[in-house]
Amino acid sequence: MRGNRCGERRGKKQRQFMIESLSKMASNVMRNSPDKVTRKSIADRILSLKDEVERNNGRAGDFKAEIEKLSKMNEEYLTSFNRADSSVFKRKHPQLF
Numbered sequence: 001m002r003g004n005r006c007g008e009r010r011g012k013k014q015r016q017f018m019i020e021s022l023s024k025m026a027s028n029v030m031r032n033s034p035d036k037v038t039r040k041s042i043a044d045r046i047l048s049l050k051d052e053v054e055r056n057n058g059r060a061g062d063f064k065a066e067i068e069k070l071s072k073m074n075e076e077y078l079t080s081f082n083r084a085d086s087s088v089f090k091r092k093h094p095q096l097f
Contacts, residue, residue: 019050022049022050029043034095049066
């Protein structure tokens with residue numbers, strides 16, 4: 001039981017970090033992307049993922065569907081997501097960083 005509580009706390013901290021990171025990322029996109037249409041689209045998608053993480057609060061069902069969508073949209077993003085490698089955004093959109 002004790003190990004489970006530690007895992008829950010760790011998961012909660014990871015979710016909070018992810019939520020904060022996604023918010024910052026969306027702000028950076030809105031602030032730095034030169035194309036208004038593209039920046040809104042990218043920022044909205046990032047915020048949608050952030051909202052999903054907040055709503056699910058650890059439930060995996062809908063989140064798995066979002067991951068499936070991501071795998072169809074961009075395999076490199078999915079691979080980076082699975083590795084917790086945020087450098088993919090700097091590689092793909094250096095002008096935003």
